[in-house]
Structures are given as C-alpha cells and as structure tokens.
Amino acid sequence: MNIHLLPETLINQIAAGEVIERPASAAKELIENAIDAGASRIEIATAGGGKALLRVTDNGAGMDERDLALAVQRHCTSKIATHLDDIRTLGFRGEALPSIGSVAKLTITSRPPGAATGASVTVAGGSVSDVRPAPANPGTVVEVRDLFYATPARLKFLKTERAEAGAITEIVKRMAIAFPAIRFVLSGTDRQTLEFPATGADRLARIAQVLGEDFRDNAIEIDAEREGVSLTGHAGLPTFNRGNSAHQYAFVNGRPVADKLIMSALRAAYAETIPQGRYPVAVLSLALDPALVDVNVHPAKSDVRFRDPGLIRGLIIGAIREALQREGDRASTRGASHMLSSFRPGFSPRHTAPAQRWAPAASPSRPLDFVTAAPLRQNSFDGLSEPSARMEPGEAPAPAPAAKTEEAQAFPLGAARAQVHENYIVAQTADGLVIVDQHAAHERLVFEALRKGLADRRVPSQALLIPEIVDLPEEDCDRLMDHAEEFDRMGLAIERFGPGAIAVRETPAMLGETDATGLVRQLADEIAEWDAAATLGGKLDYVAATMACHGSVRSGRRLRPEEMNALLRQMEATPGSGQCNHGRPTYIELKLADIERLFGRA
Template identity: 45%
Template structure:
C-alpha cells in the first residue's frame, strides 16, 4: 500500500482553487464579497479581456494593517467568524480560502490602508510565491489586482471560455451583488468603457429596475411580506414582473437568501409554481426576490462557492414564496404589462393619397355631388348621379349612434364597449384612452378564477375510486418517498399504499384526473418528491386541469358578442384577480392612451 503523506501547501492551495476559483467570475465574486464585508460604501471593478488578463477591485472599506494582510493570505484565516458558531454566520465570505487560493493560480497584488492609518501597504504573490512586501500610497480602503489567472496552470486555462463569455459571467456577478446591496455604490469598467454606474443609497426597486430593465418598474409589483416562525420572522421582499412581462430564458430571475445571491433549485421551483397557471411552459418570469430568515434556519456552507443553500424546513420556505408571489400578483395583475408594440405602432401612419387611376377617374368624372334639394323628401338610400343620368347607390356602412360616456364611466378602467373587430377583439373607450381586449384570452382567465372562487379546487381534489386498483412498480427508494407522503397525497385526493418492496397500489385519484395515467402521475410526483422533498406537483397538476377546463369553457375567438355581453366581460375583468393575462401569460388587453391617438393624427 502506498505511503500516506501530507500534500505540499502549494498543491493544497491549487486544489482549493479548483473548488473556489474555476473562472474569472468566481474570483471576482470572492473579491467583491470581501469588499462588501469590509463595510465599503463604494466599490469599483475593472476588467481587462473579460477578467482573463486582469481583475481589479477597489473599495473604501475598513482596510487592513500589514500583519492582517499577511494573515489574510493564509488558508482558513478569517475575521468573519468571531467564534465557532458557523451556523450563525452573517457575512458573505467566511471560509478563509479565497485569497490564498486565488494567489496560488495568479499574480495577486493586495494593497490596503486602514481607515485613519497614515500609510498603506502592498503585498504581491506570484502563483503562490511572495515577490514583494512593502509600503504603498493609496487612500483608505483596499485594492486587489488579479493578473495572469491560470498562467502557470495551462491545464486549467485551456478550459476557460472566450473573453466575451467570461466578461458576461463577471458582469452577472456584479449585477447580483449590486442588487443585494442597494446601499453600496458600484462601478464596472471593461477595458476603456464604463459599463455600470450605480449610486449608493438607492431603493431596492430602483436598483433592481436599473440593472434588469427600466420597464420593470412599470411592469412589476412590489413584494413586502413577513411570516412568523418559531426561530424568528421570515421576510420576502423585492419586485416581481407581471406574467405578461416575461422572457424566453430564466436568466432574469435573481434570488437572494439573507443578502447572498444564490442559484437554488428549491427557490426556482417555487417561482415556477407561483407562476404555473399564468405563464406558458417556455416562458419565464422576471423578478428579484430577497428572502430573509434566521441564520440557523439555513445552511450556507454546503458549497465551496456558497452559491447553494440548504433550508431546515424547505417546504415552509417554498410555500411562503409561492403564496407570497401569488398574493402580490393578485394586487397588481389586473394591469396588462403589454403596451402597444413599437413596431405595430410604427405602421399607424398617414399615407399620402395616391393619384387615382385613369379608370377610377373616368368613373367619377362628371358626377353630380350636390346635396339633394331640400324641397323633396330625403331618399332613404342616397344616390350618385352620373353625367349620363344613371343612378348609383352610395356604398353604405352599418353604424349605430354612439352613446355619450355615462358619469360612472370614469370609474371603469377598461372603459365602455364600442364594438368588436374580427369577432375576436373588443374595442372599448376609456376616460384616458382606447382599450383593445382579446375576448377569448380574457374569458379564459375569468372562467379559471370563477372555478377557483366556486370551490373548483375542492371539487377537483375529491377522490374517484378505481374499479380495480392499479399496481405501479417503482424503485424501492421511490416507494419509500411516496409512502412517507401518502397522508398528504390523500388530502389531495390521491389514495395510495405500499404494495411490496418495489410497488405502490393506487386506490383512488382526484376526480378531475380520473382519465389520467396513474403510473405516469406517480412517477411525476416522485420526481418532485426527489427534488423538493414534499408532494407539490399534484397541486400544480390540479391547477393545470382547472386551466384546461377554463380554456374549453371560455368564449371562443370568432363569436359575435352583443354590446351588453362585451360590457359585462369588461366589468368582470375589472373585478377579477389576474385578469391582465390569460392562463398562458399573454396579455388579455392593451391600452392606447389618448396622447398616442392624437400623435397618430399629428395633434400633439
């Protein structure tokens, strides 16, 4: 048997670097987190070639003395754990591995001057070897420079991506940390270009909208919720985009736990569940959520880069996020996030009148356009008289006298119905503009909410006993998970029991799922159990069933509606939660303001 020996310190640091610093963005994350933990009010980040050539982070934090600088470059040395209670950590960095790990695979320059100190100090480590240690001139704070990352580790460097890809990852890191701390100012420079400039002291909504998209401020709802727990309050804040304001990828979902940016499957699953009946499967919500809970209720030390967390009660956290998001959206989702498309609006233009064709000119030449004599009864069918005396009927359009807006019309955000276009879109006049409503999309949402309000969910959850129980063969571990959740599944209408080591017996299913495949249903639920630890997917499946029922029971496109029916639809939309979008995340209505209408006619 080979002899067991201790690894050299340089090799230990390189192994640690493989866990903590796999690319420039990871090194940048550790440096910016240290700057935040130092109490900095302003942090400046400079990148060259996406961080491949140089990363520089400058802050105005507390700074370090020469002795503290030397200690910070030793493994597992940190100022962020005052005692051994690692579960009570409240800072972003605490493992004490980042600086020595980075210094072992790059040329690392650390310069710092304590607040109130008269002189700064510089310490340079080149791929693990100390090459400079002496005084330096700089203002109070700390400046860290990382150059030639993995220059002497070619096996690692060849796995790095292009400068453009590495820059995108670095930019995402700065965005997430800047969102987490709106009280801190950030600047980001890439080469000679200023990419980002954020002032300290901004509100969360302003900071988030400034980073994600300016229009999110008008197309999102603020979230401010709190729930008591045995260990302390659990709070959820942030901003969530309306379902109609969505993206094709989930890259615009920013999640934070106790101020720490995370990419956690439980949290992303909770977001997906909250928007489940408001977004199509290939669309994703845009949001930034900040979850705050007692430190002992979350383990942030499960991943070297601290991007993943583990909750003591994951089901409670998921339920809090799902219910919190739905509650927030119910207060603002009667709005539609979709303003008229810019390209579509560009097609509304004043077309120049074309010169009439010779055939058209000959048709109208010599016509008598004078009004009929007042001494005769007006003809019920106006006529054109040609030069030869022939009579042609005027093309007629059917119209009704427009009614004056009633005094209560100002109280109707969606206005009064004026007509229907293509038997699909309702045209309404509101006090402040023109409203177009997709009748099928709107009624589909109304029917779904009506089913829920009438106890539709309870009706769906009622069990339907199977004439012959189904035996579903599964892996033993899957059967164990389902057996543990059997009581909760029974409350939802799915009655199952263990049938040997590797099989489950399905005795009843929810009534609305009576025609579904019990085996596929159990396997889907087990997948969700394996991912989240609780039976969650069945409830989401019931929502999908209700959504399908609503779609089939709604007013279809192509159906002619009376004015009374159109107004009734508008009034119900104004009363119904989530009426701003259909069950697939598309808008149910758009509004063209009177100012935009006047611009179309050059009256502004």
Template identity: 55%
Template sequence: MPIVQLDEFLIDQIAAGEVVERPASVVKELLENALDAGARRIQIATAGGGKTLIRVTDDGRGVPKDELRLAVKRHCTSKLAGGLDKIMSLGFRGEALPSIGSVARLSLASRAEGASEAFEVKVEAGRCDGPMPAGLSKGTTVEVRDLFQSVPARLKFLKSDRAEASAITDIVRRSAIAFPGVRFELSGPDRSRLVLEAAAPDDPLARISDVVGKDFADNAVAIEAVREDVYLSGFAGLPSFDRGNSLAQYFYVNGRPVRDWMLVSALQGAYSDMMAKGRYPVAALFVELDPALVDVNVHPAKADVRFRDPQLVRGLIVGAIREAMATEGVRGSTVAASGLMARFSAGPKREPQEQAGRFDGFSPGAPDIAMKPRQSFGASNLAGYEATKRPMTPFDPASAAYRPFEAGAFTETTDRQVSSGFAEDGQTPFDAGLATEVFAGTADAAVVKSYPLGAAKAQLFENFILAETKDGLVLVDGHAAHERLVYERLKAALHGTQIASQMLLIPEIVDLSEGDADRLAEASEAFSVLGLHLERFGPGAIAVRETPAILGQCDAKRLVKDLAEELAEFGTGDSVRSRIDSVAATIACHGSVRTGRRLKPEEMNALLREMEVTPGSGTCNHGRPTFIELKRADLEALFKR
C-alpha cells in the same frame, strides 16, 4: 504508491479548482471581501475578459499591516466569530485569496482605518513577499494578473474574452442589487464602462431598474410577506412582462446573491398558469431569516444554500407572488403598449409574425429553467405526463360527478343567430360572470369610463373589444380574456372542495424503493384532497385505490412514480394539481367565447367588469396578454400633437 502529505502550494491549487472556476469567480470573491469591509465605492477593472487583469479597488476599512500575510494564507478569516451557525458576512471560508494566488499573480495593497501609510504583499507561485510600503490613500486594492498561469490547461476550458467579460458584468449587477447604497464602477479595454450610482434609501426600485431595465419599475409588483419568522420582500414583474430566459431572476438570502434551484422552481411555480411555456418571469426577491435556519456552507462558491424548511420558503414565495398579483388587480404591461405604438408608427412593412403555438397544457412538476430551455427542471423527466396527451375518456360536464358550472352554461341554443367568420355551430351562450351590473346603455358614460378598463365602444374583427377610459383606450382580446375568466372560475370550483375521485376496480400496485414509498405514504392525506387515494402495500410498494375523476383514464403507475421523484427532489408533489389545472385550462379554452362571435354592448361591458375583479386577468391561460392600454398622450404623440 505510499500515502504522502501534499505540500501547501498543491493544496491551494486543488482548492482553487472549486473556488476559482473562471474570472467571474475571482471578481465575486473580491467583491464579497470589499462589501464585508464596509466599502461604499467599488471600482472593478478588467482586461482580456479577466484572464489578463482583474483589479478591484474599494474604500472600505482596509487590512492592518500585521494581518496582510495572514490574509493570503488558507483558512485565515475574521468573519467567523459566531461560528458556522451565525454567518453574518458574505465571505467566511478564508480560501479565496490563497486560491487565487496559487493560480495567478496576486498583489494586495491596503491602508487600514487610522493608519498613516499603506502596505502591500505579493503572491506568486505560492510564495508571499512583503509587506512593503505602497501608495494608497484609503481602503484596499487587489490586483490579479495572468489568471491560471500556473495551470494553463484551465485556460483551454474558458470561453471567449467577450463571454468571460459578460459573466463578470452579471456578477457585478447581481451584487449591486443586494447593496443599492454602494457605487459600482466596471471598466476596462475589453468592455464598455458601466457605472451604477448609489441609490437613495427611499427608492428601492431605482437600483433594480438600473440593472434589469427602466421598464421594470412600470411593470413590477411589490412583494412583502412573512411566515414563521421568514421575511420575503422584493419586486416581481407582471406575467405579461416576461423574458426568453431566466437571467433576469435575482435571489438573495440574507443579502447574499444565490442561484438556488428550489427558489427558481418556486418562482416559476408562482407563474405556472399565468405565463406561456418557454417564457420566464422577471423578479428580484430577498429572503431574510435566522442564519441558523439556512446553510450557506454547501459549496466553496457559496452560490447554493440549503434551508432547514424548504417547503416553508417555497410556499411563502408562491403564495406571496400570487397574492400580490391578485391584489394588484387588472394591469397590463407597458411593453405591449410600446409595441403597439411602434406598429402604428410609419415605417417599412413588417413580415407577418409567427402565430403563437396552441396551448398544450401546463408542464406538471418542476418548471423549465434557463440552463436547458423547454425542458423540465434539472433536465430530468420529473414531469411525467406530456402536456399534449389528453384523457382517453372525454370530459362530459353534463354527466360528470363534479359539475362546477350551472347545467345551462353547457347547453346549446337554437334561437341564436350565428355570425359569419370563425363562429362555430353550437356556440355556448356568452356568460361573463357575476359582475354584470354596469352596461353601456343603462349607466352614465362617465361612470363607466371611470372603471380601469373603461366602457366598450366597439368590437373589431368580431373579437377585439375597443374600450374608452378616462385617459386613454384599451384593446381587449375577447376570447383570451373570457378564457381566463372561465379558467379561474373552474379552478376555484375544482380546488374549493375535495375533488371527486374514481375508484379503480383493481387497485394499481406500484413497486418503489422503501424511501419513496415512505414519502408517498406521508403525503397521502394531501393527495386524497385532490382525488388520488394511496395506501401502503408492503415495505416497497404503494396501492392506488382511486384517481381524480376529471383526469379520466390515466396511467396511475407513471403518475405515482413521478410524484415519488418530485417528493424526493423538492419535498412536494405538484403533478396531480398541475394535471388537473391543465384539464381545467382545456375546458376553459373550448368553453369560452370564440372569435367570430358578435357581442352586444352589455356583454362586452360585463366582460370588462369581470376582468377587473379576476386575479391574473392580464394574461390568458397561454400566457399571452389579454389587453393593451394606450394613454391619451400616446395617441396624441402618434399625431404629433
């Protein structure tokens, strides 16, 4: 068949396959045009999940009469004055309206600023009619009817009306967070009416709370950091304020809503040892940088971006969130308190809940994402080591090359009385840490209660610590809290200096591609700090000389291959650190105070004081909350006072 020139209508239909994936894609493109036009009020109406009708009305600057026909032609735009290196608008490709017009019936009515009347053009089957007079007081109205009428095969791949309507709602919510000063209204016969009023400029959390939920404001930590002219701001939820999927994660680059996997990975990495596996943090993060340092022209949908220095952005996100959580101090989720209030309230008997699974270590490498729950990032075997596997050689603190604790911390006592219940023989002496100067019996009670976690009053069921604060009660899970304290101290000791390594009698030679070998050789210095010593062994091989001693016997070949895959995908190799942290978590779990251990008042208060100064003490290594706080008003409400 000879090469022929395709006609414009067929070209538009081909382009529409990338730009117009579903009705939500149409709404996204029309919203971007309205926001670029400076709209302050936007109304969206849909019918049939957007397949029958999509109407977007705004009060923006409008389109002059002589530019209406250009607006619906391919590659016609007013937003590229600075070129692709200086994209300051949401839209810029000039493909949205002609692509929509090639697969639906499109009408565009607009009244430009200063114009005495409005005009309208209509596009159907690639033919444009107009402009013709229209009735419109201000701004622009775009109406799309019978989406995919010219390509009915595409309709078969769309989901139900309810699912498509839900996707449109998500698009509107994501845009609303980026533009809190704009009023959004979403209505139609296929949905309940949604109105997001314009938020005050001095209340950045108002719009986010309207979208994410009212509880977010009480469980969020402000994020603000800058590194090498890359500015990060926004809010991140407490580790105990989590969700079962990643739909409540919102990322914005220079005001543009994006769904970049590197940003998702960075957020999950920031919560890696503070959240349970299979749970996802809630956050709204805004990245601002020079437009020349980010490429938004990756895909016609403009949802993906590419950073010139992705590791700089990733490190900024991880570091800023961890620093914010540490600075915030001890703080529990209000959702846990609400759940406790509900259980205290009279009601029908509840079925016992399934006990949380035993901690099986952190998944090394890239984190899970909502698209495939409980699988490693990108549905690949990027994380090489299964978390349930343990080193073949048990870790012996007394004889290990690196001993982060004092020797006495691991010795057994013979004069201690072991209580009944779940106490274990040979339980290690309780050691809450350094902050032990405030005891219930030696300090004034009012002074002790002034601390965030208050003064210990009793131990319930030989595990839970009941403490009284100035304005309420705190219930602490003693084992979970002490486990977090031990883990943080062990982790700080492990990563505070170079980790001890174990030399292999015979170096392990790993055959790789030349590109993977180059990347590993460049990162070898960073790996050596973690106890993994690599050397180049020819053009396509790496020699493993030493491995981290704390890992015992490990599959060095598989570890190196996993690191090579991570470096190729993300530019960073976190498997070694994640593996070491998982071992530290296991040690902390077995070295912390057990359920069934009766604590003295000074021991309980020492635990509370240490929790107050330990980052991340609001959750244990499993991601479960370590304490629940009830205010005095909550208790009075239970008794209807």
C-alpha cells in the same frame, strides 16, 4: 502505498479548483471582501475577460502590514471566530485570496484610514513575498494577473473572452442589486464602462438601473412574513416576461444565491400565467435567522440549504400569488409600446385599394365590424356560462345613453365602444382606451371558476377496475404516504402495498386515461427533491385550462354591447385576468397621451 502530506502550494491549487472556477468566481470573491470591508465605492477593471487582468479597488477599512501577511494564508479571516451558525458576512472561509494566489499573480495593496502609508504583498503561483511599504489611498486594491497561468489545464476549460467578461458583468449586477447603497463601476479594455450610482435605500431604483426603467412600471412589490422568515422584493407582471431566466435574482440575508428551491418556487408561483418557454422577471430577498440556513454547502457559497425548505417554498409561492391576485391583472406597459411601434401615420394609396379604404354599409350578408356600446347590465355572462344572445347580421346596434356610458368609463376597463373583426373589444376609459381579446379574456374567467371549484371540494375521481401496483424504494413509499391525504383530496387514492410498493385505487376523473405508474413515480421524485407535491395539482390545472379554452367565447363570435360590458366587469373582479391560461395578455391599454403623440398633438 504510503500516505503523505501534500505540499502547501498543491493544497491551495486543489482549493482553488473549487473556489475559483473562472474569472467571474474570482471577481465575486474580491467584491464580497470589499463589501465586507464596508466599502461605499467599488471599482472593477478587467482585460481579456478577466483572464489577463482583474482589478478590484475599494474605499473600505483597508489592512495593515500584519493583516496583509495573514490575508494570503489559508483559513485566515476576520469574519468568524468559533462557529458557523451565525454567519452575517458574505465571506467567511478564508480561502479566496490564497486560492487565487496559487493559480495567478496576485498583488494586494492596502491602507487603513488614518494610516500614514500603505503596504503591499504579492503571491505568484503560491509563492508569497514579504510585505513591503507602498503608496496607497485609503482602502484596498487587489490585482489579479494571468489567472490560471500556474494551472494551464484550467485555461482550456474557459470560454471566450466575451463570455467570461459577460459572466463578470452578471456578478456585478447581482452585487449591485443586493447593495444599492454602494456605487459600482465596471470598466476595462474588453468592455464599455458600466456604472451603477448608489441609490441608498431606494432598492427599486437600483433594480431599474440593472433591469431597465420599464421594470419599475411593470413590477409588483412583494412583502410577506411567515414564522420569522421575511420575503421582500419585486416581481414582474406575468405579461412582462423574458425569453430566459437571466433576469431572476434571489438573495438570502443579502447574499446572492443561485438556489434551485427558490427558482422552482418562482416558476410554480407563475404557473398558468406565463407561456411555456417564457420566464418571469423577479428580484426576491429572503431574510431569516442565520442559524436556519446553511451557507457552507459549497466553497463558492452560491448554494444554500434551508432547515425548513417547505416553509420557504410556501412563503414564496403564496406571497407572489397574493401579489398577482392583488394587482397582477393590469396590462404590461410593453404591450402599449409594442402597439405604438406598429402604428404608421397615414396611408399610401399605392398600397391600399380604394375599395378597402371605407367600410361598406351594413347588410344582411355583411354585418358592421363595429358595434356601438349599450347600457351596462348583467346578462348571460353571470356564472361564466356561454352567452346566448347575439347580434344577427343586419340587426341594428342598441344606442347607449350618455349617462350610462360615462358611468361605465369610470371603471378600470371602461365602457365597450366597438367590436373589431369579431374578436377584439374596444373600450373607452377615462384617460384612454383598452383593446380586449374576447376569447383569451373569457377563457381566463372560466378557468378561474373551474379552479375555484377544485379548491372548494374533493376532486371527482374514477376507481380503477384493478388497482395499479407501483414498485418503489421504501423511502419513496414513506414520502408518498405522508402526502396520501393531500392526494386523496385531489382525487388520487393510494395505499401502502407492502414495504416497497404503492397501490393506486383511484385517479382524478378530469385526467381521463392516465399513466398512474408514471404519475406516482413523478410525484415520488418531486417529493424526494423538494418535499412539495405540486405535480398533480399542475396536471389538474392544465386540464381545467383546456376545458376553459373549449368552453369560452370563441374568436369570430359577434357580441352584444351589454355582453361586452359584462365581460369587462367580470375581468375587473377576477384575479389574474390580465393574461390568459397560456400567459398571453388579455388586453392592452393605450393612454390618451400616447394616442395624441401618434398624431403629433403632444
């Protein structure tokens, strides 16, 4: 078997298999080139999901005849010179255009500003034409037709035209968020025209163009810095969540990335605040010294590798949790809109029995469904203990002095006015009303108290009668022992047991009977991947959440007015009280203007 040099066309096709996986990959590379060229307007046109046609037009710096001839040759680029530790552009490998030209019919027409005429070059299946003069506007037009016609096997792996068109749309959205000063227009025979006008420095306005205007009202600003790494962006309220992760965007030095470390940190930051199967909405931008991040991990440049992944993970989790504690307890505006859509003006006698139209008077056998608010004062809710006082059937509600009620209305959650169906507290605020789920709200308060207890002292542990020996690779044992002190604080006591084993002597008492071997192996796997041992803490939080659920005010429990008001004040003082431990909202706010609109008064 003799070693020989592959033909240039085959080399380019092999490179294309890594760089150009689908039409969206080609679109990403061409849009990045346009941005690097300084374009302020980029137009993308497609047909057949990008397989039949993909055209990218920009008003950037353009290329002359010499540049065009080099642009279609491999490893020719204007973006780097001698090293890879100071990359400040989106593209730098010099592979995109020759890779596309090796598997498709590529035409590039360009004209630098100030030049009298433009020029054009064509590449078809790896065959390069001469550069010729051509009429052109200032900027560049790159047209790709019949993608993968030279490698038909690749066509079989593509999805439907609709799916491929959707993938290109997603690429444009990510680029639009990253560069709000650029106007993007996406059009074609396979789609409706999508336009993102430039918003300049107003990044939130651009994000609202992509994610919807309701994100603006449900977003919390993120701005943090640690050891030279800055994190900016916006994170949605926990109750403003979605059914998939498609609305999570991450950028590193302006580059859109799909990085597992960032997405994992985002999930961890929202732990215990979002229901299982739901995903937060967030746009996060990291800025750091290019020497501290490797963007050359993969030819597609969507993966990055940080020199200090622990710093990045800690910064993201800490910044988002701090922001959620600061203002994450406010209710999502979608809750009010959903409630408004559920209201129906008036009622139909045909569907409502006369006896059900009016509430019966209070009697020993049937208490009133509504309780009048009472003066605000502290009571058995102090310390988050189970309330002892309750209203017995037939007991008269306490009257509320007007001055005290007006004073309570000045609080964010207002003054308790009623309890509906022995589960929902209705409170009046200065400009509307609030409906609180009493069980969900108190459950969150108890959980936060328990979690604070875990942070203030070593978690109680239970000693194993016989230490459990867990066999692991030596490198996993080394990683676990590096975190032994942290585990001990959480009630997990481990020791080295020879070069390839760990002895588990104590486990957290809150976990009860637990699979110590499985827990240690899971911790080892997690540390190996992210060097972050969050699994044990997550388990303890889950146990704390379960205890809180069983130790909270139950649904169907009649509360005194002062108890309801005390609950509202505790919620206002507790970070994260806007959602329960399972991520559901604890209250919904309805503005007076919304109520008036329901009755046609606004």
